[in-house]
Amino acid sequence: MSFPWAEEYRPKHPFMRWMDDRLPLPRLVHGAVGGGYPVPRNLNFFWNFGVLAGLALMIQIVTGIVLAMHYIPSGDAAFASTEHIMRDVNQGWFLRYLHANGASFFFVVTYLHIFRGLYYGSYKAPREMVWMLGLVIFLLMMATAFMGYVLPWGQMSFWGAKVITGLFGAIPVVGEPIQTWLLGGFAPDQATLTRFFSLHYLLPFVIAGVIILHIWALHIPGSSNPTGVDVKTPQDTVPFHPYYTAKDGFGAGVALIALTILVFFFPNFLGHADNYIPANPLSTPAEIVPEWYFWPFYAILRAFTVDFILPAKLWGVLAMFGSILLLFFLPWLDKSPVRSGNYRPKFRIFFWILVADVIVLGYCGGLPAAEPFVMISQIATIYYFAHFLIILPILSMVEKTLPLPNSISESVLHGEKAEAAPIDLGDATPAKA
Amino acid sequence: MVRILGILVGLGFVGVAAWSLLWGVIAYVQEPPHETVEHEFHKHPDSMSFSFDGPLGSFDRQQLQRGFQVYKEVCAACHGLNFVAFRNLHDLGYTEAEVDAIADQWPIQVPSINPETGETATRKALPADRFPNPYANETAARAANNNALPPDLSLIVKARHGGAPYIASLLTGYQDAASYRNAHGDALPAENRPGQGLYFNPYFANLNIAMPPPITADGQVTYADGTPATRQQMAQDVSAFLMWTAEPNLESRHKAGIWTLLFLLFATVIAYMAYQNIWHGGASRAVRRTGALDPENQAKSEHAKDEAGIAG
Numbered sequence: 090m091s092f093p094w095a096e097e098y099r100p101k102h103p104f105m106r107w108m109d110d111r112l113p114l115p116r117l118v119h120g121a122v123g124g125g126y127p128v129p130r131n132l133n134f135f136w137n138f139g140v141l142a143g144l145a146l147m148i149q150i151v152t153g154i155v156l157a158m159h160y161i162p163s164g165d166a167a168f169a170s171t172e173h174i175m176r177d178v179n180q181g182w183f184l185r186y187l188h189a190n191g192a193s194f195f196f197v198v199t200y201l202h203i204f205r206g207l208y209y210g211s212y213k214a215p216r217e218m219v220w221m222l223g224l225v226i227f228l229l230m231m232a233t234a235f236m237g238y239v240l241p242w243g244q245m246s247f248w249g250a251k252v253i254t255g256l257f258g259a260i261p262v263v264g265e266p267i268q269t270w271l272l273g274g275f276a277p278d279q280a281t282l283t284r285f286f287s288l289h290y291l292l293p294f295v296i297a298g299v300i301i302l303h304i305w306a307l308h309i310p311g312s313s314n315p316t317g318v319d320v321k322t323p324q325d326t327v328p329f330h331p332y333y334t335a336k337d338g339f340g341a342g343v344a345l346i347a348l349t350i351l352v353f354f355f356p357n358f359l360g361h362a363d364n365y366i367p368a369n370p371l372s373t374p375a376e377i378v379p380e381w382y383f384w385p386f387y388a389i390l391r392a393f394t395v396d397f398i399l400p401a402k403l404w405g406v407l408a409m410f411g412s413i414l415l416l417f418f419l420p421w422l423d424k425s426p427v428r429s430g431n432y433r434p435k436f437r438i439f440f441w442i443l444v445a446d447v448i449v450l451g452y453c454g455g456l457p458a459a460e461p462f463v464m465i466s467q468i469a470t471i472y473y474f475a476h477f478l479i480i481l482p483i484l485s486m487v488e489k490t491l492p493l494p495n496s497i498s499e500s501v502l503h504g505e506k507a508e509a510a511p512i513d514l515g516d517a518t519p520a521k522a
Numbered sequence: 523m524v525r526i527l528g529i530l531v532g533l534g535f536v537g538v539a540a541w542s543l544l545w546g547v548i549a550y551v552q553e554p555p556h557e558t559v560e561h562e563f564h565k566h567p568d569s570m571s572f573s574f575d576g577p578l579g580s581f582d583r584q585q586l587q588r589g590f591q592v593y594k595e596v597c598a599a600c601h602g603l604n605f606v607a608f609r610n611l612h613d614l615g616y617t618e619a620e621v622d623a624i625a626d627q628w629p630i631q632v633p634s635i636n637p638e639t640g641e642t643a644t645r646k647a648l649p650a651d652r653f654p655n656p657y658a659n660e661t662a663a664r665a666a667n668n669n670a671l672p673p674d675l676s677l678i679v680k681a682r683h684g685g686a687p688y689i690a691s692l693l694t695g696y697q698d699a700a701s702y703r704n705a706h707g708d709a710l711p712a713e714n715r716p717g718q719g720l721y722f723n724p725y726f727a728n729l730n731i732a733m734p735p736p737i738t739a740d741g742q743v744t745y746a747d748g749t750p751a752t753r754q755q756m757a758q759d760v761s762a763f764l765m766w767t768a769e770p771n772l773e774s775r776h777k778a779g780i781w782t783l784l785f786l787l788f789a790t791v792i793a794y795m796a797y798q799n800i801w802h803g804g805a806s807r808a809v810r811r812t813g814a815l816d817p818e819n820q821a822k823s824e825h826a827k828d829e830a831g832i833a834g
Contacts, residue, residue: 172605343790349786354577354779362682393538408538421525459555464550470535
């Protein structure tokens with residue numbers, strides 16, 4: 090698709106030629122993830138996580154469809170039907186644990202995918218649309234995961250739904266009508282459960298659709314790479330298949346081993362004990378905690394504790410949504426012409442501070458809102474916003490970057506950096522003839 | 523322009539967050555938070571080991587049967603097992619006849635209707651029935667228990683932090699509030715002493731629990747297998763039983779996990795070898811100056827092929 094030297098699809102078998110004239114689907118696959126898609130030859134293992142996120146979505150859709158055959162979206166029966174799945178449905182425990190932990194798996198690989206993009210400047214021109222479509226997928230994932238967590242109708246499901254929809258209540262004037270409209274009532278109830286179930290079934294397919302756009306947009310300029318240098322010659326690329334299909338196959342194996350350990354041996358490690366208590370609108374849990382993948386944003390929400398012109402709660406809601414929405418502007422906030430963090434020594438330092446910062450935010454978000462953790466999350470929130478909105482714009486103007494290699498193949502040939510080279514090429518020496 | 527706007531918005535959020543931080547620090551300095559009495563006196567579950575711990579753990583059938591006996595003779599008076607059916611007791615090693623007998627002789631009958639008149643009635647339990655709730659409804663349960671609601675025990679091990687060790691610790695953890703001293707040797711403040719109908723138990727999150735001590739003396743239950751029924755033994759046995767009620771598929775999960783891991787390890791090794799083979803076979807040599815895909819070498823190779831008369 091993207092480069093003139095991309096291998097053209099040439100069906101050999103007469104049937105495939107017949108098909109190609111009528112429905113060129115194999116041609117599409119060949120160009121998208123086959124030998125017809127030239128990919129920079131120097132991608133490291135951080136480029137595996139896009140495919141892994143796609144794998145996670147497939148796992149979620151397959152397990153979810155089967156779970157939906159046994160689940161009953163009713164306030165009276167939802168919790169019991171979940172237990173019915175766990176006890177009486179053949180291998181139902183496997184489906185449910187895989188689906189619940191699969192959501193965590195999806196977020197782990199997606200966060201790694203996002204941070205890879207942040208480090209290597211994958212959001213920069215000409216890939217702004219790829220980045221923004223990715224953020225749309227991320228937002229859809231969060232909505233889907235949130236609504237899915239409500240479905241078992243445990244204590245944390247119910248109170249999570251109440252707290253999260255309550256965030257919209259912070260909006261002046263229209264907030265409460267919006268909250269009532271979202272819930273279909275004044276508190277989470279039957280109407281909430283059925284609409285969340287309906288949307289939870291719908292949104293993954295919307296995600297799949299946006300993923301198609303995401304990949305389409307990616308294939309126009311082609312994949313980025315660890316040097317951030319544009320592809321110039323055929324020597325810079327290898328065909329996606331077999332090179333990256335083989336590499337992704339190995340990556341998928343490693344990732345599935347990690348997921349297996351979680352699902353079969355620690356299935357409730359990432360969950361909350363309170364969600365094994367049926368929802369009770371009259372009994373508030375001691376601590377309402379979202380799932381771990383929301384913790385950094387939950388910490389930002391709770392970091393605003395003092396009214397300042399606007400109520401503190403509204404500041405928290407604005408900051409929480411703003412913390413993701415600002416990423417849409419990242420390609421224009423960070424105008425440094427150098428993409429890869431490998432060649433931006435100062436950016437690299439701030440990037441790792443950001444990683445630590447988000448981990449600290451996540452840690453604080455999972456704890457009760459007590460001192461000193463509120464103060465720590467306030468400091469971390471300040472850094473989060475400062476990083477994207479103040480440090481990156483200024484840094485991109487003043488930073489002195491390192492010299493870039495002339496081309497991808499040159500950087501590989503000269504063994505520039507171990508991470509910029511395909512496996513086992515860091516110390517490549519000329520073979521003896 | 524985006525950058526200038528970004529910096530302004532950024533300064534806004536940073537400023538408001540810093541304002542919150544300032545007030546937080548002032549409040550922290552003026553009045554440092556002190557630990558609550560619950561925090562000072564709450565004890566974490568004792569560490570104990572169960573047969574189902576670890577990735578290869580499995581249930582001890584004898585222990586489950588003993589635990590079931592404790593449930594039947596002690597807990598069942600107040601706590602139901604809503605998600606467990608009598609037929610599930612097969613998993614504990616009971617024969618079909620034994621399960622039939624257990625269901626038939628269960629002291630609490632199952633709600634039913636009189637087939638003649640249609641009036642509400644009760645009947646004896648069948649193996650297909652779930653363990654009946656000892657109370658007709660929540661109001662009846664609260665009325666009989668000083669307004670406390672005995673929770674259903676089917677999922678209790680998974681519904682409480684600390685799992686089975688927590689349950690076992692709690693069951694034997696009742697203490698005399700007046701004479702109790704915590705790890706620092708402090709006595710429980712008078713206002714935290716249990717009120718009417720409450721019992722002091724440091725393993726319980728808010729220290730005072732409405733459940734009267736259920737396991738009061740050694741030998742409260744006479745085990746059929748001759749195991750001495752110490753308080754600790756009974757508490758651990760019933761906790762193991764409740765782990766089974768919460769996670770009846772634990773053993774098949776562990777077994778399936780091992781086989782899945784073995785399969786994936788094998789598949790991943792194969793995938794790794796394929797990956798190595800593909801990259802070392804072509805691309806890795808190609809990226810070296812002497813590589814096979816190097817244009818010069820390709821030309822040489824073509825030339826060599828032509829000379830040797832090899833097609834393709």
